[in-house]
Ligand SMILES: Nc1nc2c(ncn2[C@@H]2O[C@H](COP(=O)(O)OP(=O)(O)OP(=O)(O)O)[C@@H](O)[C@H]2O)c(=O)[nH]1
């Protein structure tokens with residue numbers, strides 16, 4: 001049979017589960033996930049290949065009201081992710097914490113406007129159905145969204161349990177066109193290993209820290225090498241600087257007697273070892289760079305533009 005490929009972008013407000021869903025379909029974690037909004041900061045490609053079908057997912061940052069230069073660059077990544085794709089997946093939550101009585105909230109309204117402007121076909125995903133207590137709520141949610149846009153399909157699912165995700169993959173295959181695959185079998189992302197490692201470290205910081213601290217963090221990977229130990233065993237050595245915005249944040253990140261940084265390092269090391277399948281060591285430092293999220297040069301240095 002002929003090879004077929006579809007490019008599909010995942011869009012939605014922050015924290016609805018776009019990255020979780022992409023990881024679940026790929027069967028491998030390529031994008032970091034946390035319970036804090038604005039986890040994803042750039043476009044991340046995830047590749048799913050099954051036989052002659054290849055789906056290329058583009059995970060985007062959650063679309064939100066920008067407060068600084070980094071936010072604007074994240075929102076731009078959403079628009080860029082919608083260019084030159086075959087379809088979009090608009091992800092919303094089954095049980096949103098806000099009221100839908102006054103129609104679509106601004107983030108979703110803006111994204112649907114963009115779908116219309118680009119004449120981009122889209123599938124509506126209602127994620128986190130595992131949290132839904134009453135089925136009726138789902139019906140009014142579907143009525144609201146389908147009243148605003150002619151979705152190719154509506155798929156309620158749970159990225160957490162995997163319930164319904166096969167149905168989504170089948171729906172998305174309908175957008176594929178005859179074309180040689182863009183990525184070789186077995187390749188799951190376009191992210192360089194260095195970026196994946198920095199992201200694994202940032203994920204731990206996002207998960208362990210609270211309030212505004214994790215949002216002002218960037219991870220600058222300074223060393224990433226594989227070498228043999230004296231016993232001839234391969235080991236990955238990682239050294240990274242955690243960048244934060246304030247002196248007070250620095251103290252929180254380091255923790256009492258260095259305890260927080262140690263925890264971050266240990267958890268990140270385990271992920272790195274799982275991913276690469278060999279032993280790893282992780283050393284972390286913390287540095288303050290005031291207001292870096294408004295400094296184009298630094299945003300560029302951290303690869304976030
Ligand atoms: N209960 C439940 N939680 C989920 C599900 N999918 C995702 N989550 C949780 O929702 C939170 C956000 O998940 P992410 O995948 O990081 O969400 P995102 O849309 O990529 O977020 P941003 O990158 O910030 O835009 C995490 O705590 C996930 O574990 C689901 O199906 N059910």
Ligand SMILES: [Mg+2]
Nearest residue numbers: 018019039040
């Ligand atoms: Mg994400």
